[in-house]
Amino acid sequence: MSIIVFAENIDGNFKKATHEAVSYAAEIAKKNNDTCVAISIGNVNDEKLAELAKFGADKIFNVKNDKLNSFVAEAYSKAISQIAASENASVIVVSNTYTGKAIAPRIAAKLKAGIVSGVISFPDTTSGFKVRKTVFSGKAFADVEVKTAVKVLAITPNTFALNENNKAVSITQNDGGLSDTDFITTPIEVTRATGKIVLTEADVVISGGRGLKGPENWHLIENLADTLGAATACSKPVSDMGWRPHSEHVGQTGITIKANLYFAIGISGAIQHLAGVSSSKVMVVINKDPEAPFFKAADYGIVGDAFEVMPKIIEAAKKLKAQHA
Amino acid sequence: MKILVCISNVPDTTTKITFTGDNTKFNTAGVQFIINPYDELALTRALELTEKLTGTVTVINVGLADAEASIRKALAIGATDAVRVNAEPTDAYFVAEQIAAYAKNENYDLILTGRESIDYNGGQVCGLLAEMLGLPSVNAINSLEIENGVATMTRDIDGGREKLSCKLPFVASALQELAEARIPNMRGIMSARTKPLKVVEATGNDFTSATVSFELPAAKGSCKMIAPENAEQLIELLHTEAKVI
Numbered sequence: 001m002s003i004i005v006f007a008e009n010i011d012g013n014f015k016k017a018t019h020e021a022v023s024y025a026a027e028i029a030k031k032n033n034d035t036c037v038a039i040s041i042g043n044v045n046d047e048k049l050a051e052l053a054k055f056g057a058d059k060i061f062n063v064k065n066d067k068l069n070s071f072v073a074e075a076y077s078k079a080i081s082q083i084a085a086s087e088n089a090s091v092i093v094v095s096n097t098y099t100g101k102a103i104a105p106r107i108a109a110k111l112k113a114g115i116v117s118g119v120i121s122f123p124d125t126t127s128g129f130k131v132r133k134t135v136f137s138g139k140a141f142a143d144v145e146v147k148t149a150v151k152v153l154a155i156t157p158n159t160f161a162l163n164e165n166n167k168a169v170s171i172t173q174n175d176g177g178l179s180d181t182d183f184i185t186t187p188i189e190v191t192r193a194t195g196k197i198v199l200t201e202a203d204v205v206i207s208g209g210r211g212l213k214g215p216e217n218w219h220l221i222e223n224l225a226d227t228l229g230a231a232t233a234c235s236k237p238v239s240d241m242g243w244r245p246h247s248e249h250v251g252q253t254g255i256t257i258k259a260n261l262y263f264a265i266g267i268s269g270a271i272q273h274l275a276g277v278s279s280s281k282v283m284v285v286i287n288k289d290p291e292a293p294f295f296k297a298a299d300y301g302i303v304g305d306a307f308e309v310m311p312k313i314i315e316a317a318k319k320l321k322a323q324h325a
Numbered sequence: 326m327k328i329l330v331c332i333s334n335v336p337d338t339t340t341k342i343t344f345t346g347d348n349t350k351f352n353t354a355g356v357q358f359i360i361n362p363y364d365e366l367a368l369t370r371a372l373e374l375t376e377k378l379t380g381t382v383t384v385i386n387v388g389l390a391d392a393e394a395s396i397r398k399a400l401a402i403g404a405t406d407a408v409r410v411n412a413e414p415t416d417a418y419f420v421a422e423q424i425a426a427y428a429k430n431e432n433y434d435l436i437l438t439g440r441e442s443i444d445y446n447g448g449q450v451c452g453l454l455a456e457m458l459g460l461p462s463v464n465a466i467n468s469l470e471i472e473n474g475v476a477t478m479t480r481d482i483d484g485g486r487e488k489l490s491c492k493l494p495f496v497a498s499a500l501q502e503l504a505e506a507r508i509p510n511m512r513g514i515m516s517a518r519t520k521p522l523k524v525v526e527a528t529g530n531d532f533t534s535a536t537v538s539f540e541l542p543a544a545k546g547s548c549k550m551i552a553p554e555n556a557e558q559l560i561e562l563l564h565t566e567a568k569v570i
Contacts, residue, residue, distance in 0.1 A: 010483065010484070015483075071482075071487075073452065073455075073461070073462050073463070073464070074455070074456075074461050074462065077452075077456070097483045098464065098465055098480075098481055098482045098483050099482070099483065101448050101452075101464055101465070102452060102462065102463075102464045102465075103452070104449070104452065105417070105421075105448075105449040105450070105451070105452030105453040105456065106452045106453070106455065106456040106462065108418065108449070108452075108453060108456075108533075109418075109421070109452070109453045109456035109457050110456055112531075112533075113533070114416075114418065114533030114534040115417070115418065115447075115449055115453075115533070115534070116534060117446070117447045117448060117449060118446055118447070130537060133446075134446065135444065135445055135446060135539070136336075136340075136342045136443070136444055136446075137443055137446055138542075139342040139541075139542075140342050140344075140539050140540065140541050140542070141539065141540045141541075141542070142445075142536045142537075142538070142539050142540075143536070143537045143538050143539075143540075144534050144535070144536050144537065145534060145535050145536075145537050146533065146534045147532065147533055147534060147535065148533045148534075184461040184491060184492060184495070185461045185463060185489055185490070185491040185495070186489060186490045186491065187487060187488075187489045188477075188487075188488040188489050188490060189487070189488045190482065190485060190486075190487045190488075191485050191486050191487075191488075192482075192484045192485030192486075193484060193485060196484070198483055198484040200483065201483070201484075203569075204569070204570065228570055246467070246500070246501050246502045247481060249501070252338050252443055253338060253362050253363070253443065253501065254501065256446070260569045261563065261567070261569040261570060270339075271338070271339055271340075271341070272338040272339065275338075278542065281569065282563070282567045282569045284559065284563070285548070295548050296545070296548070297545055297548075298545075298548045299545070299546075299548060299549065299567065300548065300549050300550075300551065300559060300562060300563070300567070301548045301549070301550050301551070302550070302551050302552075302553055302556055302559065303550070303553065304553025304556065305553070308553065308556075309553050309556040310556075312556040312557045313556050313557065313559055313560060315557065316556075316557035316558075316559070316560035316561070317560050317570070319560075320560055320561075320564055320570070
């Protein structure tokens with residue numbers, strides 16, 4: 001039997017979320033004496049592929065085909081499902097990124113596999129096969145039993161530790177075994193912000209709310225984010241008013257994040273907002289209203305005017321970074 | 326154009342989540358249910374498209390009779406007709422199978438879902454349904470235009486955006502920016518009462534997963550307060566005590 005992991009790359013590089021997924025799959029494989037099989041799709045060089053062995057892959061499929069250089073959900077899912085079937089897979093692991101979310105359900109339907117998304121635990125196999133996931137956008141957890149022989153798990157990024165465990169690895173070249181009918185969607189153009197830290201992958205997130213009074217004051221958020229190497233985010237009212245793009249909106253109807261450190265500046269902490277951020281390890285709130293509900297959820301708080309407090313914090317952060325540069 | 330929009334009936338976003346039956350069941354007492362917000366935006370975009378290109382918008386829900394208030398709201402917003410598959414929506418796999426069974430003989434040009442439901446956060450129905458129907462799928466779209474049977478879309482990807490096209494039919498899931506929600510007007514509400522709502526029985530019994538129990542997150546300890554005049558101490562604490570920067 002084998003544990004399959006999809007090793008997602010962005011422009012030929014594996015991100016931390018991919019390393020986490022490989023570590024996770026390798027851990028399950030080790031426990032069951034199974035083989036950990038990583039599948040990379042698209043153009044990734046051999047040196048990068050070898051990274052997957054570092055995190056525990058025993059076997060790597062390097063799926064290459066000119067048409068696979070851009071992401072097409074139906075083609076990627078088919079290529080992975082075919083390898084999973086030929087490798088006798090019991091579990092297929094993907095990271096719950098936009099790409100992972102696009103392919104995991106298709107793979108599940110192809111293999112008639114039960115699927116759990118947003119997984120935050122290793123499988124508990126003491127009786128049956130159970131995993132824990134977040135539900136109600138972080139307001140609660142659910143333990144889900146998967147009853148099928150093959151299982152698909154989409155694991156939450158920033159949840160599992162990296163496990164370095166250099167192994168000898170074999171790389172198998174594969175063309176995906178696809179036909180033209182697997183490429184009905186046609187990618188036209190990909191634009192990625194350069195030099196910006198991606199919100200869902202960020203260790204530190206600096207977020208602003210209505211308390212900042214207007215988009216012209218966002219330099220306070222950006223300045224602290226730049227200093228700490230953090231991503232920027234905002235509350236729902238801020239994106240609804242068009243001060244910031246919707247892609248920065250964190251909360252129950254926006255992006256759910258799981259950062260090491262979340263900074264909420266001028267955000268009162270409505271239940272919908274807390275739902276999307278409270279999986280973060282440490283939360284800081286700065287708000288001039290001492291009754292703001294966020295103070296009940298946060299680890300550190302300052303009751304004060306953001307316009308007076310933030311410059312001091314930015315200066316202190318710069319000093320700290322200079323000392324540890 | 327014949328469009329199908331899949332809607333889920335979910336607890337309102339302000340709901341305080343509690344459980345009953347030794348943490349095995351979500352406590353629905355006093356909870357207000359709504360159309361899943363992303364599904365409502367998918368519906369709105371579908372209506373905008375059929376207003377421009379002519380056509381019909383059917384909404385489908387897999388749920389028990391208590392979901393009918395949300396279904397009627399979808400009709401009030403402007404859906405042409407509705408289908409309810411009479412079954413408890415146990416997991417996304419089951420829900421997708423029910424919708425696939427209904428949709429396979431209906432020749433929809435486009436099927437839309439929300440990005441995810443705000444209760445179970447799976448985001449699986451779009452991909453499952455597409456695979457079951459043998460159609461392409463595009464998840465997380467924030468724009469959608471259709472011309473001469475071909476859709477042009479943008480979708481969110483990790484760290485950016487992708488522009489892509491796909492010929493009809495296919496399945497797509499909606500993000501927040503796809504449309505502005507519409508408030509139903511009085512005429513819509515009145516006409517929703519008489520619009521067709523068909524109830525069909527569920528097929529198959531492929532239960533691939535089951536939620537065994539729930540748990541609420543542990544309560545946070547108290548918040549350590551720092552005086553605003555000593556704001557710089559915060560950075561020191563985050564570095565030496567919390568060790569997160």
